[in-house]
Structures are given as C-alpha cells and as structure tokens.
Amino acid sequence: MRRSSTSRAAAAAAAVALLLGGCGSSGGDEAAQSGAQTVSTAAQDKSVVQTAPPKTATGPAAGGAATSQPLALEQRHPNGTVLRLTRITPAPTSLSLTVEAVNGYTGKIELNSSGVQLRDDVGNSYNFVEPEQNEDLEILPGATLRGDLTFLGELDRRATSLKLLVNASRSKDSIDLASRSSTTTFPEFQFDGIPLTR
Amino acid sequence: MSTSRGPTRVLVRATVVLGLTLALGACGSASRVVDKAKGSNSQGLGLEQRHPNGTVLTVNAVDFGSTRTTVSVEVVNGFTDDIKLNSRGSIYLRDSGGRKYKLIPPEQNASIEVPPGTAIRARLVFLGGLEPRPTSLRLLVNAFESEDTVDLKDRGRTSTTPAFQFDDLPVR
Numbered sequence: 001m002r003r004s005s006t007s008r009a010a011a012a013a014a015a016v017a018l019l020l021g022g023c024g025s026s027g028g029d030e031a032a033q034s035g036a037q038t039v040s041t042a043a044q045d046k047s048v049v050q051t052a053p054p055k056t057a058t059g060p061a062a063g064g065a066a067t068s069q070p071l072a073l074e075q076r077h078p079n080g081t082v083l084r085l086t087r088i089t090p091a092p093t094s095l096s097l098t099v100e101a102v103n104g105y106t107g108k109i110e111l112n113s114s115g116v117q118l119r120d121d122v123g124n125s126y127n128f129v130e131p132e133q134n135e136d137l138e139i140l141p142g143a144t145l146r147g148d149l150t151f152l153g154e155l156d157r158r159a160t161s162l163k164l165l166v167n168a169s170r171s172k173d174s175i176d177l178a179s180r181s182s183t184t185t186f187p188e189f190q191f192d193g194i195p196l197t198r
Numbered sequence: 199m200s201t202s203r204g205p206t207r208v209l210v211r212a213t214v215v216l217g218l219t220l221a222l223g224a225c226g227s228a229s230r231v232v233d234k235a236k237g238s239n240s241q242g243l244g245l246e247q248r249h250p251n252g253t254v255l256t257v258n259a260v261d262f263g264s265t266r267t268t269v270s271v272e273v274v275n276g277f278t279d280d281i282k283l284n285s286r287g288s289i290y291l292r293d294s295g296g297r298k299y300k301l302i303p304p305e306q307n308a309s310i311e312v313p314p315g316t317a318i319r320a321r322l323v324f325l326g327g328l329e330p331r332p333t334s335l336r337l338l339v340n341a342f343e344s345e346d347t348v349d350l351k352d353r354g355r356t357s358t359t360p361a362f363q364f365d366d367l368p369v370r
Contacts, residue, residue: 045302046305046323047304047320047321047323048306048320048321049318049319049320050318050320051316052273052274052317092317093276094276124248125250125252125355126252127251127278128278129314150315152277152314152315153252153274153276154254154274154276156248170355
C-alpha cells in the first residue's frame with residue numbers, strides 16, 4: 001500500500017497540475033472598477049489547488065540547501081559491515097543520502113529490519129521511503145549495496161545537521177554502540193552530525 | 199562454504215519525487231487581491247507549521263474581500279502516503295467573535311489530497327467577509343468543528359489527515 005502510493009506520487013502531481021487552467025487570469029481589477037464584479041471575479045471566488053513550482057533559494061519557504069554535497073563518513077560494525085555515506089542531496093520535498101554498504105559478515109544482513117530514521121538537530125524527523133526492489137535493504141555476504149536512500153519532507157531551514165539511525169525503530173533516539181553484537185544480521189549504525197551547508 | 203562471492207552489486211534506488219515540479223508558468227503567484235476596494239492584503243507571511251507525520255503547512259497570504267476571505271497556503275507532504283487536508287470538510291476559519299467561515303472546496307480536489315513527497319499551493323476561499331473586523335482569526339485544518347481547536351499533543355506520526363491550527367492570521 002505504502003509503496004504503490006509513493007510510486008503514484010509523480011503521476012498524481014502531474015494530474016493536479018493539469019487541473020488548473022486559468023488560475024491567474026480573470027481581470028478582477030477592471031471588474032471592480034466597472035461594477036461588473038459578480039461575473040468577472042467569479043474565478044477568484046473559487047478555491048484552487050495547484051502543484052507547487054520549485055522553490056528558489058530566496059523564497060520564503062526555501063527550506064535551505066538545494067545543492068548536493070559530498071560526504072566522507074564511514075563506520076564499521078563489529079559484525080564486519082562497513083557503512084559509508086558519500087553524498088547528501090536535498091530537494092524541495094525530499095532528501096537523498098547516497099550510501100555504500102559492504103557486508104563483511106558471513107550471513108545475509110538487513111539494514112532496514114526495524115527502520116531507518118533521519119532526524120535534524122531541531123527535532124524534526126524525515127520519513128524513509130523503502131526501496132521497492134529491496135525494502136529491507138538486504139545484502140548478501142561479501143556483497144556491496146550502493147544507492148540513494150530517500151527521505152520525504154521539506155528540510156527545516158533552521159537545521160544545521162542530521163542524524164541517521166540504521167536498524168532503529170521510530171521511538172529510538174540513539175543506539176547503544178557498546179552492546180552491538182559481532183554475530184548480528186541486523187547491524188545498527190548511528191551517524192551524528194551529518195553536516196548541512198547552506 | 200566459500201565466502202568469496204565477489205563484489206555482487208545491489209543497486210538500490212528509492213526513486214521518488216523529483217519531476218513533479220513542472221507546470222504552471224502563468225500561475226506564478228497563487229495569492230491575489232480578491233477585492234481591491236477592501237484590500238488589506240497580507241503577502242509573504244511565511245507562517246510555517248510542521249506536523250509530526252512530516253507535513254509542512256505554510257500560510258503565505260490572507261486576503262479580505264467583502265464576501266470572501268482567501269488564505270493562500272503551501273503544503274509539502276513529507277509522509278509516505280497520500281494525505282488529505284480537508285478529509286471531513288474540516289477546514290474553516292474562526293474569528294475572535296466566534297463566527298465561522300466555511301471553505302468552498304476546490305472543485306478539482308475537494309479533499310485537498312496531496313501525494314507523498316510532493317508540494318502543492320492552494321488558494322483557499324472561505325465564504326463571508328470579515329464584518330465587523332475581528333481582533334484575531336484562526337485557521338483550522340482537519341479539525342472537529344465542535345471543538346474549534348486541535349489537540350497538538352495528540353497528533354500522530356502516521357496520520358493521513360494531519361491537523362493544524364494557526365492562531366495568528368493577520369486581520370488588519
């Protein structure tokens with residue numbers, strides 16, 4: 001349900017965009033002056049929904065960073081898994097993290113067994129979109145997973161850094177790094193202070 | 199039992215969202231003066247609220263007319279499912295005198311549904327001019343009309359009908 005809904009996003013948005021027609025027309029000013037207000041301002045009397053155009057950096061709700069930034073963050077789990085964050089790409093309504101994960105364990109692992117959380121430093125969470133082809137982020141032993149993890153939402157313009165939790169439920173704010181097992185197939189990771197430059 | 203499976207590469211791409219920013223050239227500004235004679239047009243307000251489910255609602259303008267009050271908003275759906283802002287016909291204005299102003303639902307999208315990972319702009323037109331001019335004006339979204347408030351602490355992270363309450367719309 002969730003996946004199908006997400007994949008419908010672009011189509012639905014396009015459909016909404018088609019519905020608008022002449023939302024900006026209607027010569028209301030002249031109408032007011034000529035007294036023909038009732039007829040001419042009719043279009044202004046209706047509610048209208050339209051797809052939002054891309055935000056600009058100077059817009060009132062610009063959200064902030066619109067440029068992709070390279071990252072060089074790496075962590076190693078006791079089970080042999082290596083997780084790297086190589087790029088962050090904010091967009092007006094989403095944010096992508098480019099990752100590379102090497103499974104150095106002898107069994108299959110999953111990075112999204114119990115959730116992937118992205119939080120900013122002012123308290124907001126951004127919802128992870130599970131990839132349709134591999135929603136659990138499963139990696140075979142000795143294999144490398146590369147790709148973009150997408151999180152939905154508009155980045156809070158007050159945020160200066162992000163925190164990523166891997167294999168963590170929504171209720172978790174941190175991971176007990178000391179208790180991580182060398183034989184787990186659900187390796188947990190916590191990246192603090194992922195920088196956001198504007 | 200060999201562990202050398204070689205560098206199998208799993209490419210994961212959660213392709214979403216981009217690409218919906220087309221359209222619209224001519225409709226640039228969603229907010230307009232409804233009745234120039236009455237004027238009192240408040241542009242660029244940028245009143246922003248975030249719902250726990252990831253939705254961001256920004257009120258950009260309030261326009262006052264003799265028979266209509268218009269609120270221009272922008273919505274970003276940061277949730278992983280469709281959301282509805284007018285699920286129960288539940289968007290309305292309430293002024294300091296207790297008077298309510300009903301939304302004229304958009305013909306094309308009466309429940310104001312927003313797909314995940316997309317943004318919309320909406321010009322919300324409410325029936326009635328503000329007479330006499332109240333001292334405050336509240337916008338309620340997905341609220342129960344019997345209550346006139348939203349329990350902000352009770353809002354769910356998985357709600358598909360996110361509730362909002364803006365108490366500080368300008369009325370000058």
